[in-house]
Amino acid sequence: MLIYREKNGWPADAAAGGRTPASKQRTKNVVASMDDTESTTTSADENTGNLLDNPTRDTLAEGLLGLLKPCIDQLDDRVRATRISQLELRQQIESLNEELMKVREALNAQPDLELYVKKLIACKHKITVVLNILQASQDRLNDLRRSVGLEKGVRTAILTGSDKIEPEQGPSAEDSFLLIDALEQDLSYLKTKNPAICLEIGSGSGIIVTAFGMAFQNCFCLSTDINFKACLMTHHTASHNGVPLDSVNMDLGMSFVNNKFDVIIFNPPYVVTESSECGVKDISASWAGGAKGREVTDRLLHEIPKMLADDGVFYLLLIKENIPGEVVNIMFKLGYRSNLVIGRRVRNEHQLVYKFYK
Amino acid sequence: MLTSKCLKGVTTGYPLAINAKEVKITEIDFNPEFISRLIPKLDWNVLWGAADSIGHSEGLPKVIEPKYEENEEFLKKAHRVLLEIEIEEGNLTCPESGRQFPISKGIPNMLLTEAEVQ
Numbered sequence: 001m002l003i004y005r006e007k008n009g010w011p012a013d014a015a016a017g018g019r020t021p022a023s024k025q026r027t028k029n030v031v032a033s034m035d036d037t038e039s040t041t042t043s044a045d046e047n048t049g050n051l052l053d054n055p056t057r058d059t060l061a062e063g064l065l066g067l068l069k070p071c072i073d074q075l076d077d078r079v080r081a082t083r084i085s086q087l088e089l090r091q092q093i094e095s096l097n098e099e100l101m102k103v104r105e106a107l108n109a110q111p112d113l114e115l116y117v118k119k120l121i122a123c124k125h126k127i128t129v130v131l132n133i134l135q136a137s138q139d140r141l142n143d144l145r146r147s148v149g150l151e152k153g154v155r156t157a158i159l160t161g162s163d164k165i166e167p168e169q170g171p172s173a174e175d176s177f178l179l180i181d182a183l184e185q186d187l188s189y190l191k192t193k194n195p196a197i198c199l200e201i202g203s204g205s206g207i208i209v210t211a212f213g214m215a216f217q218n219c220f221c222l223s224t225d226i227n228f229k230a231c232l233m234t235h236h237t238a239s240h241n242g243v244p245l246d247s248v249n250m251d252l253g254m255s256f257v258n259n260k261f262d263v264i265i266f267n268p269p270y271v272v273t274e275s276s277e278c279g280v281k282d283i284s285a286s287w288a289g290g291a292k293g294r295e296v297t298d299r300l301l302h303e304i305p306k307m308l309a310d311d312g313v314f315y316l317l318l319i320k321e322n323i324p325g326e327v328v329n330i331m332f333k334l335g336y337r338s339n340l341v342i343g344r345r346v347r348n349e350h351q352l353v354y355k356f357y358k
Numbered sequence: 359m360l361t362s363k364c365l366k367g368v369t370t371g372y373p374l375a376i377n378a379k380e381v382k383i384t385e386i387d388f389n390p391e392f393i394s395r396l397i398p399k400l401d402w403n404v405l406w407g408a409a410d411s412i413g414h415s416e417g418l419p420k421v422i423e424p425k426y427e428e429n430e431e432f433l434k435k436a437h438r439v440l441l442e443i444e445i446e447e448g449n450l451t452c453p454e455s456g457r458q459f460p461i462s463k464g465i466p467n468m469l470l471t472e473a474e475v476q
Contacts, residue, residue, distance in 0.1 A: 196395045196396060196399060197396075197399065217389065217392070218389065218391055218392045218395065219392075220392070220396060222361060226469070228462075228465065228467065231465045232463060232465065235464065235465065244386050244441055246361035246464075247464075247465050248361060248365065248465065248466050248467075248468055249465050249466065249467040249468060249469060250466075250467075250468040250469065251468075251469055251470070254468070254470075255365050255468040256365065257365065260399065281469075
């Protein structure tokens, strides 16, 4: 930027040596902020080698400075501002760095988890061990139970499900278990009697007669049932438990030769129903007892004297609704004494097992 | 076999004749005490006749000798006939009426019809 003073007749090129002739053409673009000092001396005259004492030059220099100064000031300001923002940025970077350091530390803080994992694995091992112990105990318990059952000889008959037979069941098995309990209670009495042939009428699943057969290995067991499927199932149950037994599809004990049996067991269809429901040959025969629940029982009572041996014993299950007193009377008239062996309340039934003997 | 010796027909029809279509022989543990106790309860002649009718009477004496309970050979034969020989399929015939009672799957069906019950 060249500064020109407009002076009348004053030559365009300045005294501070070295100005090109081209600068003459910028006379119109002049910005002068300095006072024009009149100077009559020409540049040619002042164009001496003495650079220190040139007032024109000084003035020019001042002018230049003046012109440049605001720009420089501006630059200074901007530089200062930049510097400040740089400082701020640095601070931000430092704080970010700190954060990152913290994050890294947090990430590095993993070893704690491993400890817990190890603890969990140890627990798992312990649980497995405990489980194995429980399993072994359970097995031993089962073996013990089995051997106890063998010792007692009663109530270890296990029912089997067969593919060929669909096991139809009556309402519940509580009555069967009560009969088995009654036999168990009379075990010593029966052992002294030493029965040779035993009969269960209406054997159903065969659980009772099988239990009896397991307790009395020297007794021949027979069973009857009006339902052929029950006969098959009884046979299965007995052979599964190692009891030799013959099953006959028969109505009560009608077709047997006289006075052969030392023990007769009967778990009758004792449920009080309409007479019409009683006497059907399907599964309802296992529970439908007709009037007073006694129609089937009464028929059998009159056969007992023909079937039972002289010193034989007859076990019969009844419920209160069957009016046991009447049964006892009937048997008494037929010549039999009676005893209540065991009784139990099962849900809404009061079940009783009686035994009859001469 | 033992069971059939306990069965009878309608009124006095005993013994029931055996008509065997399928005979099964199973092995059962020999229990001498058991057998000796059963023998007096049976009509031995009838048993022999029944065994003979199905062709298994060989070696079985027609008459029981005294002190049979000590004769293990005899007891074993009796055991075989009574317990081990089973009739799977066949018929039991009443000597009185000629009525046939079928045996199926080893189970004799003695159920009488409505008419017969009257």
